[in-house]
Amino acid sequence: MPVLPGAEPYRHEGGEVGVLLCHGFTGSPQSMRPWAEYLAERGLTVSLPLLPGHGTRWQDMQLTGWQDWYAEVDKALRELTARCARVFVCGLSMGGALALRLAARHGDAVSGVVVVNPGNKVHGLAARALPVARHLVPSTKGIASDIAKPGSVEVGYDRVPLHAAHSLRNFFRLVDGELPQVTQPLLLLHSPQDHVVPPADSARVLARVSSTDVTEILLEQSYHVATLDHDAERIFDESLAFIGRLAPDVVEKGSTTGG
Template sequence: MPLLPGAEPFRHDGGEVGVLVCHGFTGSPQSVRPWAEHLAERGLTVSLPLLPGHGTRWQDMQVTVWQDWYAEVDRALRDLRERCSQVFVCGLSMGGALTLRLAAKHGADVSGIVLVNPANKVHGLAAKALPVVRHLLPTKSGIASDIAKPGCEEVGYDRVPLHAAHSFRRFLTMLDRELPQVTQPLLLLHSPEDHVVPPVDSARILARVSSRDVTERLLERSYHVATLDHDAELIFEETFAFISRLSAGVGAAPRG
């Protein structure tokens, strides 16, 4: 199945500091590619994978589960660790949730994490009905392109496949129990007005993680897909400053 325009994965070989960037549920690398490119332009080694079932058509996502999405970012992290002396992980929405699990499971192999409007729970009464409804209805209306900036659109599905949504809900429930295992320095940027993931999710994450080095920033002018919105440059600059503060190897040549 051909990829949607802009949904291609991105890779840049730079210095010995690596960054893994994770996109969101039903989205694609396009939604976070400017973020990845900003870091690549500053000499970092960057990996932005396409998650299984994404970037083509919603029917392809319907047959995937959270284990497939997590396995892809886990593989990308291990590849970066082989090449780089330090690795940071960044994620938007579900990408933020995947980032948190990588941090919980990989410990010191992850030097720091950056989260933008991270998901912690599938909200609403309909979420509780997912185990049954997914067998009756294949999809619901999509969540892509929650962006305040005029003329900006996210490359993602216009439908949410409910089998995949059910798996995502189970993943978030499991991840919530694992959040105390997250100890890395953390930069969290979130939008007070977000029509996909409410701010309460960010508050829950900050209350549950064990990180001591925590920075929180509000994205006052942006909605959910803030990496394509008015505050995108703020996200990019804050991310690079965060990585630079925690890494002596920014700009250094890669190992090997």
């Protein structure tokens, strides 16, 4: 199945500091591509994988679950740690949960975590119905493109496959239980006005991690997909400053390796 235009994975070979970016549920690398390119232009090694079942058609996602999505980012992290001296993990929405689990499980191999509107729970009455509903109804309306900025569009599915949503619900429960194992420095940015993930999810993450170096930033001008919204540049700048503080050897401007 061909990948949707713009949804391709992205990789840049830069310096000794690596960054793994994880996109969200039913989304694609397109939502993170400007962030990835921003970091790459400043000399970092960047990996932005396409999660299995994403970036093609929603029916393909019905055949995947959280184990597939996590395995993909786990593999990407191992590739980065084999090549780079320091590695940071970043994520949007479900990608935030993936990043937090990587931090919980990989310990010192992860130098810091940056999450934007991280998901922690599937909310609403429909969530309770998922175990049964997924056998009766294949999909429901999509959640893509919750963006305040006019003309900015997310490449994602217009339907949510319910088998995958049920797996996501189970994954969020798993990650919630592992949050106390997250000890790395954490930068959490979230939108007070988010129509996909409520602020309660960010509050839950902040309350449960064991990190002592924690920074919380409100994205007042953006909705859920803040990486494509009015606050995108702020996310990029704050993440680079966070990485630069923890890894002072970061090349701030330009890559010495080319490409």
